[in-house]
Every structure is written in structure tokens, then in C-alpha cells.
Amino acid sequence: MSALNRREFTALAGAFAATSVSPAAPAVAARHGRVVIIGGGAGGATVAHHVKRAAPELSVTLVEVQKRYTTCFFSNLYIGGFRSFRSITHDYAGLAKLGVEIVHDWAMGVDTARRTVALRSGTTLDYDKLVLSPGIDLKYETIEGYDPEVAERMPHAWKAGVQTRILRRQITDMPDGGVVVLAPPPNPYRCPPGPYERVSMIAHYLKYHKPRSKLILLDPKPKFSKQALFMEGWEQHYGGIIEVRLSNEVQNQRVVRVDGNRMELETADGETLKAAVANVIPAQRAGQIAHLAGCADGDWCPIRPSNFSSTLVEDVYVLGDAAIASKMPKSGFSANSQAKVVANDIVAALAGKKRFPPRYRNTCWSLIATNNAVKVGASYKAGEKLVEVTSKFISKVGEEASLRARTFEEALGWYDSITADMFAKG
Template identity: 55%
Template sequence: MALNRRSFLGAALAAGAAVSAPAVLGQGRPKVVVIGGGAGGATAARYIAKDSAGAIDVTLVEPTRTYFTCFFSNLYIGGFRELSSIAHSYGTLASDYGINVVHDWAVGVDRDTKTVTLASGHSLAYDRLVVAPGIDFVDESVPGWDLNAQIKMPHAWKAGSQTQLLKYQVEAMPEGGTFCMVAPPNPFRCPPGPYERVSMIAHVLKAQNPTAKILIVDPKEKFSKQALFEEGWQRHYSGMIDRIGPDFGGGNAEVRPDAMEVVIDGAVEKVDVCNVIPAQKAGHIAHLAGLADSSGFCPIVPATMQSRMDENIHVLGDACIAGDMPKSGFSANSQAKVAAMAVRAALTGSRAFPAKYSNTCWSLIETDDGVKVGASYQPTEEKIAKVDGFISQTGEDAALRKATYEESLGWYAGIAMDIFG
């Protein structure tokens, strides 16, 4: 089924529907604190507040006042979107849904006393906690790179100023220069994302700097939508893009930001722009709270998104181990609705329906050349398991690819409203 704004919201409302009972008489309203205001956290806060009809006191903790979505940020780099189109505020969550939005950093979680400590020194009590902090980077996963190097070699894997910086650097490349991407190992946020980004940068260079080259240094043997991207690169950007996989040293790379050099299996490459996307782990607060395992991510109960470390905490989105689900904005939004229903059921006695999850990831390869991959999922005892799926096919005609891209625009409008109100 094609998704547009109306059908996405309709499906979202159906998926999250539950009739809430009032809070227990004689007690104060139960308290829910949500850490992280992205696709997972903001959705969870909105659905808990909306569907409990005021029976639950919801506080959302998010340090930024304007949130830039990582999904569609590549289209900004490619010149298909304005930065303002992926920027969202939290005013509607506060004014229309009664959510207490606190712009601060969560710096500690005391699971025994059920309190969250903020950087300001204040603390928040909770009956249930939702943790959706997104990702942080694994230290030293790319030798020579750390956050001190993100100005010279931006990651742009957290959208906003880093995305602006990378776009500027690409547009300022010298004629015939070299753009290099150091791609991340699995698992990472948005599996098709690096390769859509390459496509968008190739789109810019094809128009502005057609003799420039793109080099992808990739530790993975294969990647999401590989056949679709490679077909598109050959069709639209023939001769511009070269990918070095692990068989040719892609898994053995280091960077020298001051010299603007990338060392690939001992061979030194001089580059003009370098986009380093390091290995990833759950956001820092998840580790401080003791919710992550040795993988760096957080194990959850598939039916409720509850942490396996603490039944009073739910972990969503990029930070969690979601079985067959990819780390995407759509996944986080879907998981948030399941968690919100579980939280309402636990705190107000409302009915909880069986959990169902879904995801679609769209990518733009060139103007009106859109592709997608998606699936539906259900929980098992062990994991969130894929039930069925779909993917665009190589050789599709231009009309279908254009329709797929237009479908993605409707989806973005719908999910943005579903998250931020």
C-alpha cells in the first residue's frame, strides 16, 4: 500500500489505539519520564500523554530546542530539501498534549529510587522511564578520528550543524577533487543511509564538479539495497564512485585529519573532503543507566520494549537491540507506540493489544529515482522477528521510481506530525 500523510496517520492511530482507564483514585498521577526527543522518544511521549487523556504525567527530556531529523538529511545535502524542512520544535507537544518538555541533558539514572538526574542538578522521579537517546560513537573505531576531528572530517550522523558543514565542504571541493566516505560497520543507524548520502553527493558533484571522484572505504562485505544503489550509480554517475570493500582493505583504514589523508591498508590517499561515520553504540545515558550489554546496545523484551535489565524502563530506537528491525526513524516510531501502550496498560489499567511493528526505508538515488525496502514484524520470546517484507527491484521504470520518491515525501509529512504533533 502506498503511504501518504493521511494513510500513515490513520495507520498510526489504529496501531496505537487503546482506551485508558483513569489513574487509581486517591493517588497522584503516575509519572513517566522520556529521555530523548527523537523519533522514538517524542512519539512515545505524545502517545502516552494523548491516549491516557491526562491520566499520566509525562516529562520529555531533550537538550535541543530544535530537532533535525537524520532521515531526509541526505536530501538536504543533495539540494532537494531546505534545512528548515527537517527541523522540528517541541511546542505542540507542550501546548496541545500537556507534556512537560525539559531542555536539559539527562546525566544519570538511579534505578533503585527511580529518579533521573539532569545536568542542571535537578532530578525527576518516574514510575516508568522511556530511554531513547539514539546513538553515540565507539571510541577509536576509526584510528586517527575522534570528536575533536569532526570539524575537519565531519560525521554528519547526528543531523544539524554537522550536516550543514558536510554540505558546505562538498560544494567547496576543488575541481576534480576527491570525496571520501569511511563507512561504518554493522550495526549502525539507518543501514541505507551512507549509500543514499553517496548518491546525493554524486548528484551535487555531477552538476557542479563533474570530474570529481567519490571513494567509499567500507568494512562490510555487503550493504542494504546494494544492487539498487550500484545499478543507480552506474546509470547516473558512471565512473565517479569507487567502493573499496574489506577484501581490498576497506576494513583496515585510518585517517589523518590534519593532513586530509586516508590510509587504506597501508596506502595513503590524499582527499579533499572526508566523511567519517564511526562504529556506533547506544547513547551514553543508556550505558550510565546500566541498560546496555557487551554489544554496546540495549536488550529488550520484544513484546513491550521493556529493558531486560529493568522492567520499569523501556528502550527504543537506535539504542535498542530490535532483532530483525533496522535502526531507522520509522522503526523507532513504531516501537514507541508499542512501548506507549505497554506503559499505559501498566500505569492505568488500560487494555494492551498484541504488539505489531513495521518499517520502511526510502532512499533517493537521483532526481525522481526513489527506492524502498520495508517489512512487518511481530515479537517472539527471543526477538522482534520479520514476518514479511518488500524491496524495490532493479530495472524498474522511471514512473514507478518517481512514485516511490513521492510516496516518501508523503510519509515524511505524516511521520513528522505523528512524532511532533
């Protein structure tokens, strides 16, 4: 008991009271244990699951605008024809069954002094601990002529759902011989290897269905994640289909302007390209609610590496893509790993449970061709100021086909386990 501070003790007492038969008891627990989570994706859904499972006496409310969540992870496989849309779309029934209150609404604002969240429907939610995992917003304004309406013709497909379907349909509908232009964002952005897995998946589709077509990669960066592995795979499987254009001292391939009616893209060098399909992925920032809550410093949200609590606002955690997690990439795996630390910190603070030392992990698998996947990953610890790498690994160029096939099997297993963990399935 001496290890608990006064607030934790009060919360613990409330939690114990809640298990007694007094009808007034749940109100005591509710007063001391209200957790509100905004964003039911890789970070937020996992927090909801683990808080509720570890401390059922706490009230856990998950605010998520969408009724069904389509994962960005494996959305490239859908675009390439390797997965169905249904297989990457999930609902919140498992979390609801566990006792998480699911509110399908849009969080409009946070009053951090009163500790309330305002929803579009007019409802106000009180919290003791608030978790923000809103993912990303796209900085449309960084590309002249690009906006949400033009994105229906030149999809980014960097938030999965309708956008992903549009891109897939455009690729299957385009004429054989048409050019696909794929313009990745500048750093930092959601899923560093994501654009290059997408290049692989689209090239795979073109190879078998539109053999006279090609794909031009217009990258604003001089290098990219798992580059040697992707380049090897593209040469082996998609020779003549993919044209890679990186930016360097000599050329600047950043897309600065688009014309959605003419399907044209202009680079910083002044070249204009005409596309049958233009996959334009702009620069990104933390989801709007993180900014409205006062948690952002610039585009992203600073956090304490020990528990992903905001350094700017008390009793608020920011995790997933919205957070500045130093060397930890913005990935679903990272968000899920951070979520378990956040959940543990919350149940320690509000329900008096044991607080474990934080440990973080990430692995990003990418499918290059049929049964040919590569991976990169690392383990991390909480340093004083930064999340620090403790060990790391990456697939090697020239690996045996059997190893690549096993790596793909691992990816399939990971997908099933992360989605079961996020949505409390099974």
C-alpha cells in the first residue's frame, strides 16, 4: 500500500467499492475511473481493449467516427488483388461485448481544464484520463490544386476505406498502356515502406493484367525504407514496368501542382506528366483533435517516452501516428505496442494495478511479389527524452525464396493477431 500515492489509493478504493453490492458503488468507480479514447484504430482500439480487460471496473468510452474500420495495413494487398476488401474491414462488436462503450461520433474539441470532450452530436464526455490516437491528417495545401474533391480523382488512399476502393477501381479500369504515377510524401509520414509496397502491388497487377502499362515513382526523397530490398525485387519481378525517379542535388521530383481534370502532375523541376492513374500522397500531420486539444508542437505531438503521456497537456496520452516517437516509425505495429504501455499506465493510475517497465517493438512486413515478403523491425526502450532503439533487424538482399515465403506467412499471422488484439476478437 505504501507504494501507492493518494490519488491511486482513492482510485483503488473506488474500484474496490465498485465490486461491493452497494447500488451507489458504480458511481464511485465512475467518478474516479473515466477513460475516454478518441480514435478506434491501431492505437485507440488496443488501449480500449487492454484497459477494459485489465480493469473492468473503469468506465472506458471509445469515440470513433466510423462504424467499421478498414486497416491501412494490407490495403496495398487489396489494391494488388491479394486480399478482399472485406478481409481488411472490422467492426467494434468484440470491444462492445467486453464492456467498452462505443460512441460513433466525431470529437470536435477538448476542454483540458474541465476535462471534457465535446462531440458533434452535442454530447459532452467527462474524463479522468484522455487518450488521443486520431492518426493523421493530410496536408492538402502542400500541393497546389490538390484538395479532398480532387483526391476523388487522384486518390491518396493513405486513409483506408473509400479512398482505397477508388484507387483499386482506377487501376483495374485504366486502359492497358496507361501510366500510373505514384507520388510518395516527404518524411515523416505514416508507414515508411508503405508507398514502396504499393509500387510492388500495383506493378504486380500491371504485369499480369495491363502488360503495356508502366508505373512512374516520383519521390521527393533521395532514398527510402528497405530500398535495396525493393529495388532488387522490382528488378527481378517487374523489369520494364517501374521507373524510379528520386530527388537529389540534380533533380527534384516532388509534385508541386496537380490538375485533376487533365490528370496532370507537375514536379518541382517543372516537368508535367500525364497519368491514367495518379496516386498522390501528400505530407501529413497529427489528426486535428490532437491540435485542438493543445497537444501538438508543429505538426506532431511530443510525448514522454516512458508512457506516451503528452508533455503539453496533463492527463492526456497521445500515441500512434500522431505522436513524436523518435526512431519508432509511424506504423500499426508501433501504435499497438505503444497502446499496451498506455493501457498499463492508465490502469496503474486509476485502478492501482502494477506498473510494468515500458518496452516497445515494431516490425513492418512488405509484400513484393507472390509469397515474397521482406521485413524490418526493432525493439525500443524509454530513454530520458527519446524512445531509443535497443536492437534491430532487416531482411537481406538475395534471400532464398523459401525464407521470403516464411516471412510472408509471418505477416499473415501478424495481421490476424493484431486485428484480434485491436478489436478483442475471439
